[in-house]
Amino acid sequence: MSSTSSYYSTPPCAACKFLRRKCLPSCVFAPYFPPEEPIKFTTVHKVFGASNVSKLLNEIQPHQREDAVNSLAYEAEARLKDPVYGCVGAISVLQRQVIRLQKELDATNADLMRYTNYEQANNNQIMENHQERSNFQYGRRMVPSYYSSARNNDISGDHNNISTDNCDGDS
Structure with missing residues (x-):
């Protein structure tokens, strides 16, 4: 037992x-x-x-x-x-999938490079435009403000504030 x-x-x-x-x-x-x-x-x-x-x-x-x-x-x-191909069929399917994904990755990387180059060119253009605008505005700002302050003095008559009482020498 x-x-x-x-x-x-x-x-x-x-x-x-x-x-x-x-x-x-x-x-x-x-x-x-x-x-x-x-x-x-x-x-x-x-x-x-x-x-x-x-x-x-x-x-x-x-x-x-x-x-x-x-x-x-x-x-x-x-x-x-899969009685005909067995695991070779599965391997073949996976290899095709890897090739398809590699092509998709390459296309995505190419798109990324184009986008990066486009953005970089755009940023360079924006910086150049900003630099040109800054130079132009700086030059225009300085000249008109100089002339406008001189013109404002002329118009307000500040140069006439000189006292003429002392011209006779009576002081």
Whole structure:
């Protein structure tokens, strides 16, 4: 009775459960196809077969097995979605998207450069116009104010305020 209780203490891996066999401690699938991920093994089995996956895992180094299983699972999912091209189709779609986005980025950068050059030329023109206006206004402002103050003195008769009483020397 204790042997049956120890047998049920660890659930079988997803591969052994799918294949309806006893999951031994030396099971090559157990570390990579846990019981809570049954779909992962199902898709890999549909595309590659359990025998081929088992052979592949036994031929590669233990530290490479997890990456190999993840790659097989990815390829199996892609192959089920697109039976003709598999993950190559997905890669091709992504490459086209990268090319399209690169062209869009190049066009946006060109627009930005045109806008920057236009704004810089506009700012230079505004500065030149402002400089010309300042020079012109400065010159006009100084001359009329000089003449207008002299003219205002003439009109108001300030130069006639000189007392003529002392001209006789009677002081």
